[in-house]
Amino acid sequence: MDIRLTDSQRAYRETARQFTARELAPWAARIDREGVTPPSVLNVIRGCGFLGAALPQDKGGGGIDEVSYGILTEEVGRVCSSTRSLMTVHNMSAQAIARFGDHEQQERWLPDLCSGRKVVAFALSEPEVGSAADAIETKATSDGNAFRVSGTKKWITYGLIADLFVVFAKLEGAPIALVVDRDSEGLRIEPVTDIFGVRGSMLAQLHFDEVRVRKERQLGRVGMGIRFVANVALDHGRFSVAWGSTGIIQACLDACVAYSEQRRQAGRRLKDFQLIRRQLANMLVDHTASRALCYRSACLRQRRAPQATMETSLAKYHASMAAIRAATNAVHMHGANGCSGEYPVDRYLRDATVSGIVEGTHEIHQLALASYALRRPYLD
Ligand SMILES: Cc1cc2nc3c(=O)[nH]c(=O)nc-3n(C[C@H](O)[C@H](O)[C@H](O)COP(=O)(O)OP(=O)(O)OC[C@H]3O[C@@H](n4cnc5c(N)ncnc54)[C@H](O)[C@@H]3O)c2cc1C
Structure with missing residues (x-):
């Protein structure tokens, strides 16, 4: 696999790097x-x-192509995981609309989502339902030309500012996805405060x-x-978290x-x-390996290869684990200063920890990857 960047990808990285620094x-x-x-x-x-960078032109x-989008996400993730997470949820939710929305739905929502005039969030998790998403308890009932939706969604990234939510509910036991306006009557939005990582x-x-x-x-x-x-949205989310985690390792x-x-000591x-x-050597290896897996996943996605979803899971699993390892060692290398908040490394550790939970915990990816391993993908 040739993972040399094209001139335009290189230029894009430079622009993203300058922008995030400034x-x-x-x-x-x-x-x-x-x-x-x-x-x-x-x-x-x-x-x-940035919000619409990967959405349809x-x-x-x-x-932009998958590698360029990955590079952009890595650069943002290197600097600020909170804003990276805004890009993640907005892009994954908008991609779901682009993929599953009919012509009218796409025309109604995508232009505003592409321009960033509106932000869309992803509302799957509930207080009692996380990894086992099939068990969601939010209910929809049919009421003429509408549904009535009742239930609670929790941990919704940038839910406090989102204009739209892609919400998952069960209609007579069958899962459905709905696009809901934030100002819908009967929808109450409450902050979840003092989260451990990705705190903004x-x-x-x-x-x-x-x-x-x-x-x-x-x-x-x-x-x-x-x-x-x-699942399509989560696949996009994993791709983003994998690159964001690679950005944390670089940071x-x-x-x-x-x-x-x-x-000096x-x-x-x-x-x-x-x-x-x-420790420096191990961090470099972790960064290089994570980035290589992300590039591999990007190239497979670009050509819509059948194994792209599993290779994205692999990249996300590896990069988020490696980010936790690198950030733990970074705090350690900074000694007491690393625990003080005067240096950014404790933030990296907290943000990396969240990367290991969202879009599928390590264990959920291990289960999926074990099934993938049994199909012997490495023989390809
Ligand atoms: C900062 C942050 C932002 C988030 N943003 C969003 C968002 O925007 N939208 C959204 O819908 N959700 C969001 N989430 C929720 C996130 O998707 C869930 O936290 C995640 O899916 C894990 O679910 P859970 O927390 O309920 O853990 P649980 O599913 O309860 O898991 C607890 C532990 O058990 C393990 N476990 C669970 N099932 C198995 C199994 N079958 N085999 C082995 N081990 C298992 C897990 O790996 C984990 O270690 C966010 C969470 C955080 C922390």
């Missing part, structure tokens, strides 16, 4: 500390084209009390909600290289201690 880096620590993304940063993200999106992601709990949703807002057919709509490397060059710089050098 517009996001000065805010990242504050977003984490205060547990909120300020409106000014949200406006920048909405306006800069004919609807106003950027239509403005999580919400959504309470649906007989919310009337017109049937023309259903994505796909009855029964397709989880297996098709949610750890950046921080540790700088710290080990500057910090016993008259020597940390970088001159062999055991510190081992």
Whole structure:
């Protein structure tokens, strides 16, 4: 596999890097500390084209290729996992609309989602339902040309500011996906505060009390909600989290290289201690391997290869584990300073931990990957 970047991908990385350094880096620590993304940063993200970068060009999106989108996500993830998570949920939900929405639905929602005028969030998890998504308890009942939706969704990333939600419910036991407006009557949006990592992601709990949703807002057919709509969205989400995690590893490397060059103990710089050098080497290997898996997944997605979904799961599983490992070592290498909040490494560790939970925990990916291994993909 040739993973050399094209000139345009290289240029795109440079643009993304300059943009994140200028517009996001000065805010990242504050977003984490205060547990909120300020409106000014949200406006920048909405306006800069990142939200719609991978969405269809004919609807106003950027239509960029998978590698370029991965590079963009890595660069944002390197600087600020909260804003990366906004890109993740917006893109995965909008991709589900692009894939399962009929012509009218696409025309109604995609132009605003491509431009960032509107933000869409993904509402699958519930207080009692996480990994086993098939067991969702939110109910829809038929009421003429509408559904009545009741139930609770929890941990909804950027649910506090989203204009639309892709919501999953059961209609007589069959999963359906609906696009719901935030100002729908009967929908109450409550903040989930003080989350451990990705702290600026403005999580919400959504309470649906007989919310009337017109049937023309259903994505796909009855029964397709989880297996098709949610899974396609989650596949996009995993791709994004894999690249974002790779960005965290790079941030750890950046921080540790700088710290080990500057910090002295016993008259020597940390970088001159062999055991510190081992940690730097391991981080570099983790970063290189994660990035290679992400590139591989991007190339397979680009040519719509049948194994792309499993290779994306593989990349997400590896990159999120590696990010936790790198961030744990980064905190350790910074000693007491690493625990102080004066350096960014404790944020990286908290953000990496969340990456290992969202879009499927490590265990859920292990189960899927074990089934994949039994099909002997490595013989291809
Ligand atoms: C910061 C953050 C943002 C989030 N954003 C969103 C969002 O935007 N939209 C949304 O819908 N959800 C969101 N979530 C929820 C997330 O998707 C769930 O947390 C995740 O799916 C895991 O579910 P759970 O937390 O209920 O854990 P559980 O499913 O209860 O799992 C608990 C533990 O048991 C293990 N486990 C579960 N089942 C199995 C099994 N079959 N075999 C072995 N081990 C198992 C898990 O791996 C885990 O270690 C978010 C969560 C966080 C923390």
